[in-house]
Amino acid sequence: MLSRQLAQKLRAYETPFYLYDMALLRQTLESVVYESKRYGYHLHYAIKANYDDRLLAVIREYGLGIDCASGNELRKAIEAGFDPQQIVYAGVGKRDKELRYAISQKILAINAESIEELYLIDQLSAEAGCKTDVALRINPDIDPKTNHCIDTGQADSKFGISYEEILEQAEALKALPNINIVGIHLHIGSQIRELHVFENMCNKVNVIVENLESLGFSFRFVDVGGGLGVNYDVPENEPIPNFASLFSIIHNHLKVGDREVHFEFGRAIVAECGELITSVLFNKTTATGRRLVIVDASMTELIRPALYGSYHNIENITSEETLTSKYTIVGTACESTDVFQENVSLKRTKRGDLISLKSAGAYGMSMASRYNLHDLPGAVYSDEIE
Ligand SMILES: Cc1ncc(COP(=O)(O)O)c(C=O)c1O
Incomplete structure (x- = not known):
């Protein structure tokens, strides 16, 4: 997967953005x-x-x-x-x-x-x-x-x-x-x-x-x-x-x-040539024990999970941890359905890590909205990365 190979170089770009292979x-x-x-x-x-x-x-x-x-x-x-x-x-x-x-x-x-x-x-x-x-x-x-x-x-x-x-x-x-x-x-x-x-x-x-x-x-x-x-x-x-x-x-x-x-x-x-790259903003645990990872993307950049219950494979591409934990990955929008995935197994995740939502090249950017006056996500093309 492209983002895994390029993980450190991707830190140069403002998240969230679509990465195209x-x-x-x-x-x-x-x-x-x-x-x-x-x-x-x-x-x-x-x-x-x-x-x-x-x-x-x-x-x-x-x-x-x-x-x-x-x-x-x-x-x-x-x-x-x-x-x-x-x-x-x-x-x-x-x-x-x-x-x-x-x-x-x-x-x-x-x-x-x-x-x-x-x-x-x-x-x-x-x-x-x-x-x-x-x-x-x-x-x-x-x-x-x-x-x-x-x-x-x-x-x-x-x-x-x-x-x-x-x-x-x-x-x-x-x-x-x-x-x-x-x-x-x-x-x-x-x-x-x-x-x-x-x-x-x-x-x-x-x-x-x-x-x-x-x-x-x-x-x-x-x-x-x-x-x-x-x-x-x-x-x-x-x-x-x-x-x-x-x-x-x-x-x-x-x-x-x-x-x-x-x-x-x-x-x-x-679909497969695009990934949505987003940064971890915060971790927190709900009163019921659910471990949330709050990322800087949301349903405004990729609405498919909230709209259709669609699944995107999610990976922490920068964590050096060997241990994994189960997380719920949520976005920044003011909607309770703004959840990318429940119960995802990720390498231990901390603030600043980069997360990839894979297979996001289709019906991702084209459905992006400016709800909450979010900026539209940028695009980074693999052949322009130095
Ligand atoms: C008329 C029509 N053609 C083609 C497509 C593309 O479909 P897909 O992305 O599944 O190939 C759509 C998708 O909604 C459609 O409505």
Whole structure:
């Protein structure tokens, strides 16, 4: 782990900050690009996972496009130099001004998530005097076997359009004059570790595509979203996610025909290359005997544990102690849920020690807030450390 190797040098930086292992990011991108090329798959990076400029520049170097979820994410991607024809834009609640902007940028597809949105894109495209490429984000009703806070493809979810509704509206949708329905999109959830779930997804998509094409739709691409999980428990065992296995499942189960297949990975690209480095401020013991370590980061820098009960592997990277103790690691925010982890076994920990919360490159910095008027955390890149 990078922070352990660099521990003493990291003392030069003001905590808390995100530490990015740029070599690992490159190795991850090499792996996903190499494995996807075997099948000619198209890759997009889900910019919501982390929109750090330096990470984006490296991701662009490897030829990935972008998946975005807001007008500002789209603007960020375009300003970072990504080709609009490699950008897709999903989101259940796109504002009119965001849609107008997306229409003007001629992106690969707006992934529409309701029938009303399709009508609105048609109307706004007419006003702009153009035709817009869209994909239908379908809700496939699949249990992704992940934390229920991050599943997105079950029947009752707010994401996507129900297949039944598309069937009911098929004729009207085909007749909309200012949109081209060029693709099918779905994203069933995040942090999926049971890869057989993707097999179920392929089986459903095959039926959906076949039925819709028999009704006269014609899809140039199927975008199967992201979702590939990472190893939060022991990141050192699996620093690069298993892209090869996922692609092989898709290859064996998705009836592709001459359609393109697109992926939108977020977590799998950037989670493992980032760590949140924080300093120990104080130790104290509660009246009930719970030993607290209070660190200078909080849910404002990394909200995942407070928001979803997510686990991050935590290590004291500077302690020279041989003995360990059990601690509860808490942050500085004025919220009782601002707890990074209960009952963590750490080397005996004292004020000033540096603590790493690992696998924090995805949905860490991009979800940071200024609650309690905390400063946003900085970023330190491994290739800039002397
Ligand atoms: C539509 C869409 N695509 C891709 C992603 C990226 O997912 P992951 O980070 O699990 O790969 C998300 C995440 O929420 C999403 O909503």
